[in-house]
Structure formats: structure tokens, C-alpha cells
Amino acid sequence: MELTKALSRGIVLCDGAMGTQLINTGLPSGMPTACCNVICPDRILSIHKKYISVGAQAILTNTFEANRLKLKEHKEYSVKELFRFGVELARRASAGTDVMVFGDIGPSGNEESLLYSLQEGTVIANKAKQDLYDIYKEQVIALTEIGVDAILIETMSYLQEAILATKAAAENTEIPVICTMSFRTPPDSRQSDFRTFWGDTLPDVVNGLIEAGATGIGANCGDVVEEMPRLARQMRNMTTLPLVFQVNAGRAELDAETNQTVHRLEPAEFGRIISEVAAEGANVVGGCCGTTPNHIEAARRRLNR
């Protein structure tokens, strides 16, 4: 289904976490999770299908951080290959359903380029910006070659990079481009405004992403789980664009006894937060790190009420 059509019918529920699901069942360490698209495609397929079976209306391709910088140490994989496999797996899982496939893109993880890009107007800044742009363009083209229903650029911590990524997407595809950033509230209670981890303010984020050509904006991950409804309200007051919110299951912790990663937010609590985020004006909602099919099922039930 087309995203605009789906949105006209109401709230769209996305899937939950892929990475933490993979990690919990054992993941080759030291490589981007997207390498699983080639190593163990059946596991990806089965996770996609689980989310669809509990009511997800959109699933994200397993392509987070599969960019050429992250693959520098893993030359046996190419960006194109990982994205092609990622899209094909999501398409296969959703075949015969109305479920949409969002092409997932994560941050470059390269602060050196970002730093150079701060140095307005110099040759080195222009080169750094072009390099970053090309990193994103490559991923966008890989996603659109086979075909996805929207591009979702997510977990961005720095507005300048998010803007470059959004531009690279908007200028190289006709499908909707969504960009969501991660927010924190400063620990100092005197400053209660939301900021990204790199310090960008909410108005700057909203205006910057819209100007860059985003057709949807929002928030995901970050350490403001309980505050996501308030964040959605503030964003809704600044724009009429579709808002996309993907909430994590709390801060990742290592269980001292078992050495397993745990996220403490229970499915029922997650469902409550998701319904509040939707009530505050978010149009697309879903799970981020640590969420499971149980979380998405709980959200489905709350949204159906």
C-alpha cells in the first residue's frame, strides 16, 4: 500500500527491533547486523514475519549502518548486496499482504567528516559534505532499485548530518523520505527542552529537516522514552507533516547474572506510551531497540481500542 493512502486511513503501526532480536539469538560480533542478510537470511525472514503476524503494517529493512564506512573492515560485503538482500527479505516476508516496506538507513558514524562539514565554505568542508552525501546517496539508490515504499533515515544524532542524508534521499528518489532523530533531555532540570545528542534544538530540527525535503519527520531511540508523548506534542505544534515515532524499550542494560542484554520496559507499558504518542499526533508509530513482537502486539491492542 502507498504510505499516503495508508496514512489517510489512520495510524500506521511499524515493527519493533531487529538488531536486538538478532543479538539475543547470537550474532557474529564486530560486523554490521545487515551482514546477517547474507549469513543467516532465514532468521531475518522469520523476525519480519513474526512482526507482521502480530499486526505490524510496515516493516523496516535490515540495513541499518550498512554503509561503506562501516563495511570498510568487511570488504567481503558490498553496500549494494546487503541492501538488495535486505529489501528482498522484507519483500518476501510481506508478500501477499498490505504490509509496507520502509528502507532503513542509519547514521554514518563518522565524526571526522561531520567536523569538517562544520567548517563552512572551505574546500575541505565541501569535500567532506560531498563524501557524506555520496555515502547516503549510495544507500538510497540501492534501496530504490528494487523498490521500497518509503525511505526511513533514523537514529540521527546530529542535524547537519541528518540534513545531508535527507537531501541525498529527496534528490535521488520519488518515494516519501522520512527522517527521525534521537533526543535527550539535559540532566540539568533548569533546561527542560529537548535536544539531540549533538545539541540541536527541536525547532532547528523540524525546520532543517523540512527544508531538506523530508516528507515525514519524527523521533526514535534516545533516552526520553517516558517523554515521547510530550515530544510528539511539541513536534505536532510545529508541523503538519506526518510524524514518525519509534520508541525503545528503555535503556539497554547488561544483566549482571546472565551477561544478557535486557530492556526493562514491559510490553504493556510500551503499548501505553505508543497510544499516548499517537494521541499527541504521531501518524506512524513503532518500536526501537529492545522491543519484541510482544511489544508490538501490545501496541496493536492499545491502538485497536
Next chain:
Amino acid sequence: MTNVEELKQSIINAHKIREEIEGEGAIGATKRKVEGLITAALKEGTPAESVINDGLIAGMDVIGARFKKNEIYIPEVLLAARAMKMGMDILKPEIVNAGIKPIGKCLLGTVQGDLHDIGKNLVAMMLEGAGFEVVDLGVDVGPDKFVEQAKTQGVQVVGMSTLLTTTMPAMEKALKAIKDADVLVKIMIGGAPVTQNYADKIGADGYAADAASAVDLTKSLLS
């Protein structure tokens, strides 16, 4: 304002320099400004040590304190650290001539299985900004490499970083390997999922929540 005081202010305000010198590239502008102030200070007879301590390091101290209080964010810190580094490069011959030693030497790395390094790089910059010599082993560093480098580099402190909960056990492994090898170093850890509790549990000498705290911690581990 003395040249050294002005140097300190240029480090603190490195992110504003591009606004001051319209149309000039900020890297070039920062370098010219820092270079001019250092040259003038040395010409007046200010000892290189004072240029470093009262200018460059004093500037980074303010940056660290403001970062901790969320008054400034990562971009401002990165630009200040870069200005500081430019200053140190300019002063290199003076440092050698005067026999000025770093206040300590640290080994840093992201642990095995983890490729994230923005946090670790920030710690490296802040430590250098505080006058430490830093040996950066990069990402995906295994226990053997930590041990070998800790033995041969003559460092006093080893800092380990990870962004993922799944690679936290690799931190414990590397820490145990260093302790088992009887290398006389203090070990500090950090990263998004790491806590003081975890540091206590695995027997690390310290935990820091952010790059500025890592500098304070390193100093206290050495005192």
C-alpha cells in the same frame, strides 16, 4: 588581555571564529589566530609551559566544564579540541627544547566486537586537551592487544569504551587479561550502557559518564 589569556579565549570560542572572520575558512582562520597569539606570547618571553597551561589547557578546562553542564555540545568541543591541537603542533619545537613532559600517558581503545568510536575519540581529544599523551588503539581491540600495548607503551592509565551491551563482556575480558598479566596500570571504562555498578562488578579502577569526567577521573587515578 595578555596574549596567553586571549589564546585561552580563542580555544573556548573556537566555534565562533568563523563568524568573526567573514568569508575565511574556519580551519585556516583558527590556525592563523592561534599561531599569531602563540608567536606573540613566546616573543614576549612567556615560557612555553605557561602558554600550554594557562592558554591551551586552561581553555580546554572551561570547555570541559561547560560540556558537563550541557551548556555546549559535541560540535563545540570538537572545534575547541582541534584548535588546541593546532596550538600544540605549533609549540612542538618549544616543547622538545624545554623538555616539557606530558602529565601522564594513557592507552585508549574500543573493545573487541564493537566498531563505534565517537565517544572514545572525544575522550582522547579531551585527555590531550588536558595535557596527557594518548595512544589510541582504535576499535575492535582484543584483550591481547590491550595487554601488549599496556606493557610496552609505558602508560599509567588504560581506558576502554563500548557502545553496545553485547560487547560489555569483552570489556571484562580485556580488563582481566591486563590484571592477570600484572601490568601496573589503572583501568577506567565508559560508554553508553556502562555504569558505576558495572565498573565495580568487574573490578575497574574507575568509570566516567562523559569525556570531561574521564579527564577528571584520569587525574584522580594518577594522584
